[in-house]
Amino acid sequence: xxxxxxxxxxxxxxxxxxxxxxxxxxxxxxxxxxxxxxxxxxxxxxxxxxxxxxxxxxxxxxxxxxxxxxxxxxxxxxxxxxxxxxxxxxxxxxxxxxxxxxxxxxxxxxxxxxxxxxxxxxxxxxxxxxxxxxxxxxxxxxxxxxxxxxxxxxxxxxxxxxxxxxxxxxxxxxxxxxxxxxxxxxxxxxxxxxxxxxxxxxxxxxxxxxxxxxxxxxxxxxxxxxxxxxxxxxxxxxxxxxxxxxxxxxxxxxxxxxxxxxxxxxxxxxxxxxxxxxxxxxxxxxxxxxxxxxxxxxxxxxxxxxxxxxxxxxxxxxxxxxxxxxxxxxxxxxxxxxxxxxxxxxxxxxxxxxxxxxxxxxxxxxxxxxxxxxxxxxxxxxxxxxxxxxxxxxxxxxxxxxxxxxxxxxxxxxxxxxxxxxxxxxxxx
Ligand SMILES: Cc1ncc(COP(=O)(O)O)c(C=O)c1O
Numbered sequence: 001x002x003x004x005x006x007x008x009x010x011x012x013x014x015x016x017x018x019x020x021x022x023x024x025x026x027x028x029x030x031x032x033x034x035x036x037x038x039x040x041x042x043x044x045x046x047x048x049x050x051x052x053x054x055x056x057x058x059x060x061x062x063x064x065x066x067x068x069x070x071x072x073x074x075x076x077x078x079x080x081x082x083x084x085x086x087x088x089x090x091x092x093x094x095x096x097x098x099x100x101x102x103x104x105x106x107x108x109x110x111x112x113x114x115x116x117x118x119x120x121x122x123x124x125x126x127x128x129x130x131x132x133x134x135x136x137x138x139x140x141x142x143x144x145x146x147x148x149x150x151x152x153x154x155x156x157x158x159x160x161x162x163x164x165x166x167x168x169x170x171x172x173x174x175x176x177x178x179x180x181x182x183x184x185x186x187x188x189x190x191x192x193x194x195x196x197x198x199x200x201x202x203x204x205x206x207x208x209x210x211x212x213x214x215x216x217x218x219x220x221x222x223x224x225x226x227x228x229x230x231x232x233x234x235x236x237x238x239x240x241x242x243x244x245x246x247x248x249x250x251x252x253x254x255x256x257x258x259x260x261x262x263x264x265x266x267x268x269x270x271x272x273x274x275x276x277x278x279x280x281x282x283x284x285x286x287x288x289x290x291x292x293x294x295x296x297x298x299x300x301x302x303x304x305x306x307x308x309x310x311x312x313x314x315x316x317x318x319x320x321x322x323x324x325x326x327x328x329x330x331x332x333x334x335x336x337x338x339x340x341x342x343x344x345x346x347x348x349x350x351x352x353x354x355x356x357x358x359x360x361x362x363x364x365x366x367x368x369x370x371x372x373x374x375x376x377x378x379x380x381x382x383x384x385x386x387x388x389x390x391x392x393x394x395x396x397x398x399x400x401x402x403x404x405x406x407x408x409x410x411x412x413x414x415x416x417x418x419x420x421x422x423x424x425x426x427x428x429x
Contacts, residue, residue: 003339004420009428016421019414023371026411031372033408038190038350038396040263040316047315048261051302055294059301069293075284077269078293080300085269087306088223088255091239095271097280100291103256103268107217108146110252113283114180114213115150120249120279122213125150125180134172134182136164138353138381138392140190143183143219147383152180154383159189161344163196166203177210181217187235188222191353191381191394193346198236205241207250215276216251222349223255224313227321231347239271248273257299259350260312267291267299323397323405327352330406334413340420352395353381360419361390367415373408 007015055061061069063078077098086093099106118124125131132153135144147154155172157164163186172179184204186196196204204216218238226232242248249272257266270280303309328345331354335341342355356364361378368375376394379385395412397405 001337003337004417004424005339007424009425012421012425012428016418016425019418019421022414023367023418026371026414029372031407031411033372033400033404033411034374035396035400035405035408035412036374036376037399039399040259041319041399041401044316044319044398045262047312048302051261051298054298054301061294061297063293063297067293069297072289074293075288075290076281077291078296078300080305081267081269081293081296083305084257084300084303085255085267086271087309088257089220089239089253089271090237091253091271095274095277096269097271097277097284098267098269098291098296099284100268100288101256101264101266101295102258103219103221103254103270104142104146106268106270107143107219107254108149109283109287110217110280111146111150111152111181113279117283119213119215120275122211125152128178130178132172132176132179134164134169134179135383136182136184136189137383138191138387138394139183140185140219140221141376141380141385143217144383147181147183155179156383156388157182159192159194161194163189163194163200166200170203170207173207173209173214175210179209180211180213181215184216184218185221186218186238187220187233188225188346188349190221190349191351191392193344193349193351193353195233195235195347201236201238202241202245205238205245205247205250207247209247209250214250218251218253220253220255221259224309225259225316225350226313226348227317227324228347229314229317233347242273249275252276257303259316260309261299261302265295267296320398322402324352326402326405327395327397327409330409330413335416338417338420341416350396350398352397354393354395354416355391356393356416357420357423358389358391360416360423361387361393363419363422364393364412364415367418368412371411371415373411373415375412 067074081098082093082096115125133147135154136157256268365378379387
């Protein structure tokens, strides 16, 4: 099989005609398929159904510190839930604040607080002429939506297989006091699936920030989300690295059980230095009378305060792994030999990130939509929805059943090929 880039214009035209026949056949099937959002499938949600019976009259409604979880009180979380989240973030449970059902909500609230009140006695961001955030790309669209909401200027930071370009990060953070934050998903990053190297994490901990209120927003959403039992990459513990570097206040770390138990029905939380946590407690003392402790108790009991997480995650992996392998195998067979895209084969997380030929992503998403397959909009994994190369498409294989996923991928690959042959013809014309 020939690389498309080695074909003559006549060969490309011929290929396009053949692809159009397959494409029109797909359209005629009038399928309605979706590979857009990283939601767990209902079979995955079924794994944790026993959680619903974890808090009953028989086994009690009280947390170990004697709180009746059905009542007010315990604003910052019950000890069982602190230990559960500490097991995910590998930190001291006493340094964990348990929040509501969504870690994204906690990130939003912290940024909102920094905007209106300022962090650690610094000027509220809303009163500054300019505030910037560093955004490793491609990244999580909802992170970027939060910073965009507050009018924060977002700066793209390129990534490779080791994580963000740290030369560029150091240049900004160490010299520019308007840089107040950096988004990070250090493990099985959304959407690339990569894990930050030890060196990257050490350099992040060692940042000599120009702004006292600069923080790394370290979203460890996929800390335990392995696809393989015998291949589980570990990353350096940022907390220890920050303490070692003498910068204990430089990060906020977040996690949740959203993709461990129930998406949107889990518990979320954070860890940080005591200095940072006391500020978060100030915010929470005003913003809430306390989150849902019955749900904290339910999640903590079901997950045995973290001890059951590896077993639960392997049940998820058994469902997810064949889907990821299907996607990667199909790309390897159909796209690799034609030289019209690249991807990383992830060992965990929720996404496969496909890099099409430059200038093709929007067209692929459009073609797929017209053939009945909904994909994440091209550009979504970039600040302001703008992919400078118009190349990245995030594939979310978790939700559709295997049969639908295979149909959707077949259509996706026809669209990739079609957009690529057309692009190459344009370039040759
Ligand atoms: C990187 C990342 N962070 C956070 C979330 C959302 O987590 P939560 O349900 O705890 O708000 C997601 C969900 O897709 C995610 O990919």
